[in-house]
Amino acid sequence: MVEHKFNIKTNTLEANYTGNVTANEIIDYISATKNNTQYPRSLKILSDTRNAKFDFTIEELDLIVAENYKSLENYNEIIDAIIVDDPKTTVLTVLYKQFFETNKYKFEIFATKHAALNWLNQW
Template sequence: MTEKFFNKEEGILYFKVRGDVTFEKMIENVESLGNDSTLPKKLKILEDSRLTKDSNLKVEELPAIAEKLQEYLGDFHSIRHAVVHESAINTAIAMVFNKLFSYKNYEINVFSTIEGAKTWLG
């Protein structure tokens, strides 16, 4: 399950992800960015995934997620995406994604605390 809300005062889009991390859920979350014209063009995302189970995503699925993300990147000047994980497997998958796919207007970084993520987002 994913909850999403935009905090106008902070300028941060919050995702709270719980339960299973699936390929379908990842695609759905990416698509929600492109379907929301109210988001700022310089988008900051704080994804709290501390309550997720260990991911069953496969490395082979990451290119399709990256391709879907690339479809929507043109809608934004920049996206800074901070992900907070407790699971070592989920942290590793996010780090692999970061290493494999580089975009000039998209940055992703992995954190163990909300405070660290907020500091990086600025």
């Protein structure tokens, strides 16, 4: 499951991934973000995957990447700090980073929420 809410105090979209997370759930979340006209066009996202197990294939990762490219058409840039604490999630995230290359999307991987927020606050 991917739950997300916009934190108006920090001007950041907070996405929490929990349980078994499928490619379709991620694509639905990206689509909802893409279609939201209320978010700032330079969107900061804090993605917390510490309570999730990703349940999709490398091939499905291509579908996620494609949906992200579509989402970027509606934004000037997206800056995403991803918190991970699981080796499999780290590998998927690193692969995702290699598949998804554009100047409009910046993201880094972090082990702690504190480090992720510090990086996001630089933007």
